[in-house]
Amino acid sequence: MRPMSADEFTDALRGLSHRYWGTHPFHHRMHAGELSQPELQVWAANRWYYQSAIPRKDAAIISNCPLPEVRRQWLPRIVYHDGATPGEGGMERWLRLCEAVGLSREEVLDERHVAPGARFAVDAYVGFARTKPWVEAVASGLTEMFSGHLMKARVADMLAQYEWISPDDLAYFTNRIDAVAGEGQATLDLVIEHSRTRAEQDAAIAALSFKCDVLWSLLDAIERAASKK
Template sequence: MRTVGAESYHDRHPFNVRMHAGDLTPGELRRWITNRFHYQRHIPIKDALILAKFDSAALRRSWLRRIQDHDGTVDGEGGIERWLRLGEAAGIERSLLLDGREVLPGVRLAVDGYVNFCRLRPALDAVAASLTELTAPAIMRTRIAAFERHYRWIDEAGLGYFRGRIGQGRRDSQEALALVLAWARTREQQERAMAALTFKCEVLWSLLDAVDRAEGGVA
C-alpha cells in the first residue's frame, strides 16, 4: 500500500511539480484552488457514505471525527472553512468558490467518480481508497514551503488548511491502514484494497489533468 502511494500519488503530477517549484502564474494557482475546493467540499460527503457502512458504534464514532475535521462542529470552523480562507487569501471571492460556477467538467467527473465509488463499494474498498493519506503529510510540508517561498502574495494566514492536514493525515492514515490490514485477509481482498488505492490515485491525477489542461485562470 505504501508503495502504491509512493509511486502513484499526485505529488508527481506535472502541475504539482510546477506548483512546488514556484512556476505557476496567479491565475493558474487560483484555478487550482477553485477546482480543488470542489473535491474538498465532497470529502465529508464521501466519509458519511463510508461511515454508514460500519456496523460498529466505535468505528462510526471514530470515522465521524473525519467529517467534523472538514465540516467543523460549529460554523466558521473546519477544513472547508480553512480552504475558503485560502481562496480569499489568493484573491478569490468566497461566493465564487461556493457556487462552483468555475469548476471544470473533468474535475466534476473525477469527484463524482470517487464519491460514487465510496457509495457503491464495500467498506474495505472505500477505506483502502482513503489511504492516499499515507503520503499526504509529506506533500503538505512541501506545499507550505513552496507557498512561503514562491507565492508570498498569498497571506500566510491562508495556509491553515495545509498546516492542519499534516497531523490529521498522519492520524487518519494510521487508523485506516489498521482497518485494511485487519479486514484484507485473503488474496482477493488484498488485491481489492490495492486496486482501490490505485483508483484513488487516478482520481487525483485526473483532477489535476483537468486543471493543467484548462486555459486561463480565475481572475
C-alpha cells in the same frame, strides 16, 4: 492464493506511491513558483470541489459500515471538515485559502470555475464510497499516507516562491499535516485488520490505485483549465 502478511500487504499499498499526484507536472510547477495567480485560482476553486465532497464520501463509508467501532472512529473526520459550528473546520480553512488567492466566496461556492473533468473525478470518488464495500472505500483514502510529506513541502515551497502568500493563508495545510500524521496509520491499521483474504487485500490495493487515478485526473483537469488563463 494465500493472504499476504501484514508487512507484505503494507508494502504493496505503499508501493503505489509513484502513482500519487505528488509527481504530477502541475504540482511540480506549483512548488517551483511557476504558477500565475489566475492559475492558482483555478487550482483552489477546483480543489474546493474535492474538499467539499470529502465529508459526503466519509458519510457514505459510515452508512455502509455495520461496525459501531468503525463508525465511531470515522465520524470525527466529517466534523473535522464541516467544523463543529459554522465558520470552523477544514472547508472553512480551504475557503480562506481561496480568498487569499483572490477568489470571492460566492464564485467558489457556486462552482462556476469547476472544470468538467474535475467534477467527474470527484464524483467518481463519492460514487465509489457509496457503492463499494466500506473497507475498500476506506482503503481508497490511503493516499493520505503519501500526503503528509507533500503538504509539508507545499507549505515551505509556496511561502518561499509566492511572496504574496502568508503563513495564515496556508492554515488549511498546516492544520491538515498534523491531522494526517495520526489518521494515516489508523486507516492503514483498519484496512489491514479487515482485509483478511487475498481477494480482499487485492481489492484494497485496487481501491488505492483507483484513488490515485481520481487525484491524477482531477489535477489533469485543473492543469487544462489553468492553461487557458
